[in-house]
Amino acid sequence: QKEVEQNSGPLSVPEGAIASLNCTYSDRGSQSFFWYRQYSGKSPELIMFIYSNGDKEDGRFTAQLNKASQYVSLLIRDSQPSDSATYLCAVEGRTYKYIFGTGTRLKVLA
Amino acid sequence: NAGVTQTPKFQVLKTGQSMTLQCAQDMNHNSMYWYRQDPGMGLRLIYYSASEGTTDKGEVPNGYNVSRLNKREFSLRLESAAPSQTSVYFCASSEPAGGYEKLFFGSGTQLSVL
Numbered sequence: 744q745k746e747v748e749q750n751s752g753p754l755s756v757p758e759g760a761i762a763s764l765n766c767t768y769s770d771r772g773s774q775s776f777f778w779y780r781q782y783s784g785k786s787p788e789l790i791m792f793i794y795s796n797g798d799k800e801d802g803r804f805t806a807q808l809n810k811a812s813q814y815v816s817l818l819i820r821d822s823q824p825s826d827s828a829t830y831l832c833a834v835e836g837r838t839y840k841y842i843f844g845t846g847t848r849l850k851v852l853a
Numbered sequence: 854n855a856g857v858t859q860t861p862k863f864q865v866l867k868t869g870q871s872m873t874l875q876c877a878q879d880m881n882h883n884s885m886y887w888y889r890q891d892p893g894m895g896l897r898l899i900y901y902s903a904s905e906g907t908t909d910k911g912e913v914p915n916g917y918n919v920s921r922l923n924k925r926e927f928s929l930r931l932e933s934a935a936p937s938q939t940s941v942y943f944c945a946s947s948e949p950a951g952g953y954e955k956l957f958f959g960s961g962t963q964l965s966v967l
Contacts, residue, residue, distance in 0.1 A: 751893070775953045777953075785960070786961055787896070787956075788958070789955060792955075794952065794953070840884075841896075843895040843896040844895055845895040846895060
């Protein structure tokens, strides 16, 4: 089992819809969780950080964390074509600072 | 403010050749990292440096060496390149940001080993 798992996609949603991206992790001791956005050919950039169970909202983005289920999600409301990118889930690991998932490719259709 | 600068952006090597990827940050960060990104594998940590003068192995260190020359610079060396090292390499630095380390990535180096 991979330490951080994501569906590779692509996840296609129409413009204006809610995009829901999911991530599961294996280390129950993980404390910090991150979502990075990576446009094609570019470097990752941090868009959300969460460490408490529940929801954290920042503009159109909401991160959700459920430590009991070892599950992190990212919701993007009112999706725009400019949101089309690969979204990487990352978890703070015991041995290495961050363990990244393989990413989910999101396509927002105009 | 340049942030994290990597050179070169593209490189093609033949098997057995050596090269050094350069990375410099101007944000006065203590921690620096080298990652590789491969399709279907995500970002994997090669080496990291928590501070000037210290380096530690990451998840995939074999075939690589690093040097933390000073606080600004962290280089990655391939002594004898292999086709399995074809990848996109990202350098990053980090700063404390309210209970976690915020990563800042360079623009990446696309390396092909033939």
